Amino acid sequence: MQVLLTGGAGFIGQHVCRKLLLKGYNIKVLDNFHPQIHGNADKLSDDIAPHVELIKADIRDGNAVSKSFENVDVVIHLAAETGTGQSMYQISRYFDVNVQGTANLLDIMQNNKTYNSVRTLIIASSRAVYGEGSYTCGIHGTVFPKPRSNSRMSIGDFELYCPECGEPVVMLPTEETTPFSPLSIYGLTKQVQEQAVLMFAKARGINGFALRYQNVYGPGQSLKNPYTGILSIFSNLARQGQPIEVYEDGLESRDFIFVEDVAEATCLAVEYASNFVGALNVGAGKAVTVSEVAHEINNYFGGLSAVHVTGKFRVGDIRHNVASMGKIKNVLNFSPSVNFKDGLYKFLAWVEEQPLEDRDAYQRSVAELQERGLMGSRRG
DSSP: EEEEEEEEEEEEEHHHHHHHHHTTTTEEEEEOHHHHHHHTOOOOOOTGGGGSEEEEEEEOHHHHHHHTTTTEEEEOOOOOOHHHHTTTOOOOIIIIIIIIHHHHHHHHHHHHHTTTTOOEEEEEEEEGGTOOOOOOTTTEEOOOOOOHHHHTTTTTOOOOOOTTOOOOEEEEEETSSSSSOOOOHHHHHHHHHHHHHHHHHOOOOEEEEEEEEEEEEEETOOOOTSSHHHHHHHHHHTTTOEEEEEOTTTTOEEOOOEEEHHHHHHHHHHHHHHHHHHEEESSSSSSOOOOOHHHHHHTTTTTTTEEEEEEEEEETSSSSOOOOOOOHHHOOOOOOOOOHHHHHHHHHHHHHHHHHOOHHHHHHHHHHHTTTTOEEEEEO
């Protein structure tokens, strides 16, 4: 069986490649090696490269994508621009790559009859499609809070409230039935991607999986991209003794999922023998605060950095996140196997072996947000 991975030279893609190779699959990778992610690298890891057919091209390149589809049985579509903050001011770029790139892929599949061998289409979606996600109100039960207002956050009120009565709410695990409510251009493009893929799969009568990855981390994660991945950002700062800024009050939380678990869930979708079209959360099902992450990373590297809880906030950020994992357990029999601290230490041990990155890259990325009015701060 032959698998095509778009964006397969990236962080998640290479981990998926390794698992598929162990299972005996033939693999093609299409990737444009974008410098923001890959720096100057233009090849796959040495353990993968000899066993994979590499096509260096952009997902928007119709001719290259068309050629890559020959004799393909499964498509894993990972190619995308990532980064919540950056998406809010590089709007055209995010729509062009994420939405038009996906449209290009689907158009080729639909209109070239030689590519009818594809039986499974997997899109790397994101928890960003949910926005704030699911909460419970003591009066109204399960509710889906509205986006937080800048005016409330500017006085240090970062929590969420019931959209019906205005009372405080408590986070629930977010299920796949939660309504779409993305807060960023990135999240919106992921919503369009997954809806297009699932619509296409249903119309073609093939399997379609929208895997809603939560906050993915682990060895191989890009340390060059200052726009996404707080574990990478905090690690770069901690290694160089630079101050670590924790936004809001530090109690905002995320569902961190180790990359090996993500690769396993993706491979289970490839191997799924029955019929399925739909979305599945891929997470750990546990929330970890950003403050806890910052202190764990700083302590690992000797406590060289001062950790500041700043009260700053980014437009488009959510407050909390934890995924409901019941559906993916039922469909793919998937459960995460790596707890956060074990996975974090594996990641940090890998980081120690990497060269130091540009010490000013993160501050430049923050300055870009500030210049465009996409950063706020608690007053006083």
